[in-house]
Amino acid sequence: MNIDLTGKTAIVTGSTEGIGFAIATGLANAGATVVVNGRASAKVDAAVERIGGSARGVAADLGTIEGHDALVAAEPEADIVVSNLGIFQPADFFDTDDAVWERHWQINVMPGVRLARAYLPGMEAKGWGRFLLLASESAFNIPVEMIHYGVTKTADVALARGLAKRMAGTGVTVNSVLPGPTLSEGVAAMLEGERASSGRPIEDVAADFVTSHRSSSIIRRAATVEEVANMVVYLASPHASATTGASVRVDGGVIETL
Secondary structure (H helix, E strand, O other): OOOOOOOOEEEEOOOOOHHHHHHHHHHHHOOOEEEEEEOOHHHHHHHHHHHOOOOEEEEOOOOOHHHHHHHHHHOOOOOEEEEOOOOOOOOOHHHOOHHHHHHHHHHHOHHHHHHHHHHHHHHHHHOOEEEEEEOOHHHOOOOHHHHHHHHHHHHHHHHHHHHHHHOOOOOEEEEEEEEOOEOOHHHHHHOHHHHHHHOOOHHHHHHHHHHHHOOOOOOOOOEOHHHHHHHHHHHOOHHHOOOOOOEEEEOOOOOOOO
């Protein structure tokens, strides 16, 4: 299958590292002009340089309305939008106050809402577009150690489904993607203490984490960021024209449903 996104402009939020950077790189390799986004100008510039080609960047904090407005002012149109920005913070339910819940909501959910309002009408006018939200297997397997995170990811899945129905018949598809445990920089940082004390490769430490905390995993390891990005690039392509309103799993088999 040849995925050719030549002539398409793709915005990927939270794309200076991790899954977002892998997605931006994959889209660029398929021929898209990629807009990298992050909060810090230096990190955005570094990511753009690493991707090369026609990639460009916008430094804006999409956890705020002001940051969203700055992105849209800089990039008023897009053919592909990947709402990837997200945070996670393990904490017991009884230790998570309103501020933690609000922060997760504003970063994990509201950017997707705002981006949809900003870019879906333009896609509809063109008769083609791809809008993708990065959710998580935690949307269905709410993790007891971060219930607040799981709830926001369930909201992302619901948002994608609703938007897909709203865009019915327009040539615009909307889907959510559900990664499982993935060895991003953030996860590597979370596991760094164990890696340092054990002297074992980070991949092995991550595999132990998966088997201990996500015991239903079938692949028995963390996914790579590229494995997640591959699915996103496909869903962003013309080949995925009959897939919309779906929650597509790249979870290594963690979710225990058919």
